[in-house]
Amino acid sequence: MSTAVDILFNSLVLGGVFLIVAIGLNIIYGLSRVMNLAHGSLYAVGAYASVTLMSFGANFFVALVIAPFIVAFIGLVLERTIIAPVRKRSIVYTLILTYGLMFLLDGLIRYIWGNEPRFVKLPLFLQDTLPILGTHYPVYRLATLVIIAATMVALMLFLEKTKTGITLRAASTIPEMVSCLGINMKLVHIGAFVLGCGMAGIAGVVAGPLYSVDPTMGHEMLISSFVVIVIGGLGSLRGAVFAALLIGLVQTLAEFFVTDLAMVIVYMLMAIILAFMPRGLLGEGRFE
Amino acid sequence: MKRVLLIVVIVAMAFVFSANASAANPVKIGVLVPLTGIVAQGGLEMKYGIEMAAKEKGTILGRPIELVVEDTQIKPDVAVSKAEKLVFKDNCVSLIGVFSSGVGLAIAKNIDRLKVPFLTTHVMTTAFYGIHKWVFRSGQLANDQTAVGNIKGILARPDLKDRTYYVIVHDYAWGHDAGKRFIELAKQSGIKIYNENFDKAPTSTKDWSSYISKIKASGADGIYIAFITNVIPVFAKQASDFGLQKTSKIVSAAAPGPVELEEGGEACYGIFGASDWSWDVNTPVSDAWEKKFWETYKTIPSDAAVHSYVGAMNLFNGIEKAGSTNPDKIADALRGISFDGPYGTVRISAFDNCMRNDAVLTETMAAPPNQFGAKVVMKVLHTFKAEELGPPEK
Numbered sequence: 002m003s004t005a006v007d008i009l010f011n012s013l014v015l016g017g018v019f020l021i022v023a024i025g026l027n028i029i030y031g032l033s034r035v036m037n038l039a040h041g042s043l044y045a046v047g048a049y050a051s052v053t054l055m056s057f058g059a060n061f062f063v064a065l066v067i068a069p070f071i072v073a074f075i076g077l078v079l080e081r082t083i084i085a086p087v088r089k090r091s092i093v094y095t096l097i098l099t100y101g102l103m104f105l106l107d108g109l110i111r112y113i114w115g116n117e118p119r120f121v122k123l124p125l126f127l128q129d130t131l132p133i134l135g136t137h138y139p140v141y142r143l144a145t146l147v148i149i150a151a152t153m154v155a156l157m158l159f160l161e162k163t164k165t166g167i168t169l170r171a172a173s174t175i176p177e178m179v180s181c182l183g184i185n186m187k188l189v190h191i192g193a194f195v196l197g198c199g200m201a202g203i204a205g206v207v208a209g210p211l212y213s214v215d216p217t218m219g220h221e222m223l224i225s226s227f228v229v230i231v232i233g234g235l236g237s238l239r240g241a242v243f244a245a246l247l248i249g250l251v252q253t254l255a256e257f258f259v260t261d262l263a264m265v266i267v268y269m270l271m272a273i274i275l276a277f278m279p280r281g282l283l284g285e286g287r288f289e
Numbered sequence: 290m291k292r293v294l295l296i297v298v299i300v301a302m303a304f305v306f307s308a309n310a311s312a313a314n315p316v317k318i319g320v321l322v323p324l325t326g327i328v329a330q331g332g333l334e335m336k337y338g339i340e341m342a343a344k345e346k347g348t349i350l351g352r353p354i355e356l357v358v359e360d361t362q363i364k365p366d367v368a369v370s371k372a373e374k375l376v377f378k379d380n381c382v383s384l385i386g387v388f389s390s391g392v393g394l395a396i397a398k399n400i401d402r403l404k405v406p407f408l409t410t411h412v413m414t415t416a417f418y419g420i421h422k423w424v425f426r427s428g429q430l431a432n433d434q435t436a437v438g439n440i441k442g443i444l445a446r447p448d449l450k451d452r453t454y455y456v457i458v459h460d461y462a463w464g465h466d467a468g469k470r471f472i473e474l475a476k477q478s479g480i481k482i483y484n485e486n487f488d489k490a491p492t493s494t495k496d497w498s499s500y501i502s503k504i505k506a507s508g509a510d511g512i513y514i515a516f517i518t519n520v521i522p523v524f525a526k527q528a529s530d531f532g533l534q535k536t537s538k539i540v541s542a543a544a545p546g547p548v549e550l551e552e553g554g555e556a557c558y559g560i561f562g563a564s565d566w567s568w569d570v571n572t573p574v575s576d577a578w579e580k581k582f583w584e585t586y587k588t589i590p591s592d593a594a595v596h597s598y599v600g601a602m603n604l605f606n607g608i609e610k611a612g613s614t615n616p617d618k619i620a621d622a623l624r625g626i627s628f629d630g631p632y633g634t635v636r637i638s639a640f641d642n643c644m645r646n647d648a649v650l651t652e653t654m655a656a657p658p659n660q661f662g663a664k665v666v667m668k669v670l671h672t673f674k675a676e677e678l679g680p681p682e683k
Contacts, residue, residue: 011502117331137532252499261460
């Protein structure tokens, strides 16, 4: 029983982190048609920003609020200076540009913060374990689930209930119509990119204390979040939720029961879904 | 008479110019270390150790030493192409360094083509014993030596002896070899192993929670890990988050990096392991070396740095002894050479081209006040004589 509880929570936490990163990637692709290969690096920047804020005395929760804004601001600068000039060209241009950007950001991370892994110092009450259904589970991991759920609720409320959110959603499906209504598509693209980067920042701050903060942390996360958006359907937010939870569960179970083949199973699952459900689990994916 | 004088002057000038040219013509050594990727910190420390040795040695064969450093990115294909560049383009007379067994084996496989001696300061796989006449190891203990040290350590300590060990390794050549060596010896010594078909985790693993849950579920109260040094504190920290250290002891096949131990803090207390050296080794030579390293690099001296330093000194002295940069002559000179450094005499066996040296069993714990301001120390519990660790030279 205690092992089953461990596995369930582990898969939810892993899936939750995948979800926040993948949703950010999906928002950027769905609304501004940019496949952002630097997204993993922005996730790492979020984690490092929280480490720096905390080294200056900020507590974890303050860092959780401020660091995503820092990443969002970096996203704004990148969008205006690097992405916007080539937006009207083929998606291959932004693909190559963001690939280069990934190396640039990775190099800057090493230059600023060094190579060694950093560990995030949490408040004492988050460092303990909690007896729950026969197991002792880390409090911070449980808190992570709350943070991820709150982030998703806030995002959904923003997209469903606010005028800006509704505009963004409309722009993702019928951009020409939205443009004809006099809505500034440039602002939509900027907003989408900044929002997506902010999500990467949130995920980085949340993941820092779970794992560790190191310059390579974004690489694996980028690959995993691509797996999530492929399985969920490119551009589908609802699909990403299901896919992230599925991948979290499959990877955790595979690591537990067939350790040596865990990642093989995850990629096989992706290949099967891609072959038989090319528009993702819910059939909502958009391919160009 | 004038003609004779002119010839004498020309010959003398030619002699002076050739001597100057020789002095200015450095002996180039190719340094292969990972400076990017998961083990970049370890690679940097290796580079520091080799640089320190070059500075101390000054010249070889009356010529300055020039280190040409290349980043292997811990990828065998990249490392081989960097080695080709170092040998064929930069004219390096020897190669040194290499962090991982996979990379080391790739270089060794290509050594006939590269045609220079290669001395590794970090590769631990047992496959390196007598692998090639031009391939040497003078650095970190090999997997069999570490396993012997760890088994002896476990048997000597009542708090480690009667435990059942869960074995988990990084999924590449070194990890597999380290796991196998430990399990073989443990079985011979009556130490209980939970999973003889041990777990192999990808080197890219960031989230260890599934593995930790698996260890919890197994009921094993000892964990034998063979992880890349920089990852050890990451695993220990996550195990600590789950409260695993309250019931289990960790024994490691590699020494954790001190910089990473500092980051991990208290979560990294209680990791046992055999290694060449720790800054807790208190001998005049070791203390002087630590002081010099700290003053130069402002980095806590690590075993990656110290065995790279010792390996480089052995290589430089070997070239000097050879009196030439001919690969066969250097290789002949390296066989049987020794250097007295921070962890005693390190001798390269003439039998299998791999070093023999004393080693220590350490446990990580809170550090006493020290010049580095370190909070965690690998406390020396016991010193092993080289003969205890083997392997036999016959």
